Amino acid sequence: MSIRTILSMAAGASALMAVITSTPAFADDARLEELKAQGFARVAIANEPPFTAVAADGKVSGAAPDVAREVFKRLGVADIVASISEYGAMIPGLQAGRHDVITAGLFMKPERCAAVAYSEPVLCDAEAFALKKGNPLKLKSYKDIADNPDARIGAPGGGTEEKLALEAGVPRDRVIVVPDGQSGLKMLQDGRIDAYSLPVLSINDLVAKANDPEIEVVAPVEGAPVYCDGAAFRKGDEALRDAFDVELAKLKESGEFAKIIEPYGFSAKAAMSTSRDKLCAAK
Amino acid sequence: MEWDWNFVWQIMPTLIDGLKITILATVFGAALAAVIGLIFAILRMTAPKPIAKATGFVVEFIRGTPLLVQLYFIFYVLPDIGIRLPALLAGVIGLGLHYGTYAAEVYRAGIENVPRGQWEAAKATNLTGQQTWIHVILPQAIPPMIPALANYLIAMFKETPLLSAITVLELMNQAKSVANSSYRYIEPMTLVGVFFLVMSLISVVFLRWLEERYARVEER
Numbered sequence: 001m002s003i004r005t006i007l008s009m010a011a012g013a014s015a016l017m018a019v020i021t022s023t024p025a026f027a028d029d030a031r032l033e034e035l036k037a038q039g040f041a042r043v044a045i046a047n048e049p050p051f052t053a054v055a056a057d058g059k060v061s062g063a064a065p066d067v068a069r070e071v072f073k074r075l076g077v078a079d080i081v082a083s084i085s086e087y088g089a090m091i092p093g094l095q096a097g098r099h100d101v102i103t104a105g106l107f108m109k110p111e112r113c114a115a116v117a118y119s120e121p122v123l124c125d126a127e128a129f130a131l132k133k134g135n136p137l138k139l140k141s142y143k144d145i146a147d148n149p150d151a152r153i154g155a156p157g158g159g160t161e162e163k164l165a166l167e168a169g170v171p172r173d174r175v176i177v178v179p180d181g182q183s184g185l186k187m188l189q190d191g192r193i194d195a196y197s198l199p200v201l202s203i204n205d206l207v208a209k210a211n212d213p214e215i216e217v218v219a220p221v222e223g224a225p226v227y228c229d230g231a232a233f234r235k236g237d238e239a240l241r242d243a244f245d246v247e248l249a250k251l252k253e254s255g256e257f258a259k260i261i262e263p264y265g266f267s268a269k270a271a272m273s274t275s276r277d278k279l280c281a282a283k
Numbered sequence: 284m285e286w287d288w289n290f291v292w293q294i295m296p297t298l299i300d301g302l303k304i305t306i307l308a309t310v311f312g313a314a315l316a317a318v319i320g321l322i323f324a325i326l327r328m329t330a331p332k333p334i335a336k337a338t339g340f341v342v343e344f345i346r347g348t349p350l351l352v353q354l355y356f357i358f359y360v361l362p363d364i365g366i367r368l369p370a371l372l373a374g375v376i377g378l379g380l381h382y383g384t385y386a387a388e389v390y391r392a393g394i395e396n397v398p399r400g401q402w403e404a405a406k407a408t409n410l411t412g413q414q415t416w417i418h419v420i421l422p423q424a425i426p427p428m429i430p431a432l433a434n435y436l437i438a439m440f441k442e443t444p445l446l447s448a449i450t451v452l453e454l455m456n457q458a459k460s461v462a463n464s465s466y467r468y469i470e471p472m473t474l475v476g477v478f479f480l481v482m483s484l485i486s487v488v489f490l491r492w493l494e495e496r497y498a499r500v501e502e503r
């Protein structure tokens with residue numbers, strides 16, 4: 001990333017063009033022109049503050065769409081139009097052309113990197129559990145849940161947490177797919193699940209809103225590294241992705257990136273100290 | 284995106300696990316609906332007027348609200364008053380209650396369609412109440428009910444994917460989780476459709492056989 005930044009600063013626009021056009025998907029520059037002409041980009045979001053949020057009046061906010069909105073504005077695409085989707089349906093929806101980009105806190109994992117073209121990292125967070133006060137089953141990691149035959153974990157369908165739980169060896173029938181944050185909280189309160197897993201900032205947001213003294217948080221979950229998301233583009237839209245990356249890098253450089261994401265609780269430093277290549281290679 | 288047979292064989296065991304739950308929910312849901320329907324029908328036809336009226340109201344209430352709303356109510360609201368049912372049981376109760384009200388109307392229509400003269404004749408030949416029901420009324424009332432009940436059974440079977448909304452790991456939910464981890468919808472969703480179609484066709488054949496058998500008994 002630093003090489004590209006230096007190049008773009010030193011040699012100006014021509015060098016920039018060289019970087020963009022050096023990618024194989026040259027013909028797809030047309031995608032950006034299409035988006036400019038139509039005046040908006042269609043983004044897939046969840047409704048999981050502070051990553052993505054939809055207010056009662058339909059206004060889309062959250063750190064991921066806010067960053068995307070700013071980057072697209074700089075690329076000459078006036079606005080973003082968001083549609084809410086389950087995490088698991090986002091990548092198939094992208095491939096089916098239902099949206100142009102995923103901006104939802106969909107963390108980079110190698111198998112996802114193989115399915116989509118990620119931008120450079122945007123939002124980083126560790127994983128957390130919400131559970132009953134006093135942590136009666138002493139759950140501190142996904143492995144703890146796998147090892148305790150009575151422990152059930154709730155997680156969004158197709159989300160990173162569901163995958164982590166399954167990878168840790170929790171059997172399918174103890175990984176309960178929860179449709180949204182509120183149901184997750186309710187199922188935890190009702191004792192249908194023993195832990196509800198989301199990224200740290202999402203769990204904190206949810207638990208703060210719930211204001212229930214019977215719920216406590218374990219954060220970060222042991223043995224789960226910090227993950228970062230990126231804007232996820234369709235394979236074949238690498239040219240659009242590269243254009244996005246260039247503006248994203250400038251945003252990071254100028255400090256405006258931090259101004260957008262830090263009020264939501266995210267660390268700009270975390271996103272800037274890692275890279276797509278590193279995260280996609282990580283196991 | 285191309286059809287991948289290897290992927291099909293790979294996900295088959297998972298989907299069959301889901302199919303088992305779907306069948307389980309249908310069988311228990313149908314059994315519950317048959318019993319609840321009978322209770323509702325008898326209450327509505329023979330109980331004292333206030334109880335019959337109240338039963339009628341309950342039946343209309345359940346018929347007039349969506350099954351999905353009822354499932355959410357059973358799953359998410361009942362725990363607030365201390366009733367916490369496991370997901371599958373909540374689903375079976377939802378299906379049984381919902382389709383029980385439809386079955387009740389079928390029972391009622393079937394019994395009311397037996398001509399009044401049959402009741403009078405049974406009385407005139409001095410049959411007891413039990414004999415009247417078992418030997419006169421039900422043998423005439425049940426055969427015409429079978430096609431209607433069978434339709435509801437198949438309709439209920441096809442509504443079981445709604446249980447995925449309350450976290451039951453039935454066929455649809457398994458297919459969704461397969462799609463979630465593979466980003467492929469074409470095989471799982473096609474297979475779900477095929478499974479439902481095959482099961483529906485088998486049920487149709489079986490129910491038609493049942494219908495004919497009963498009709499023949501009637502002729503003898």
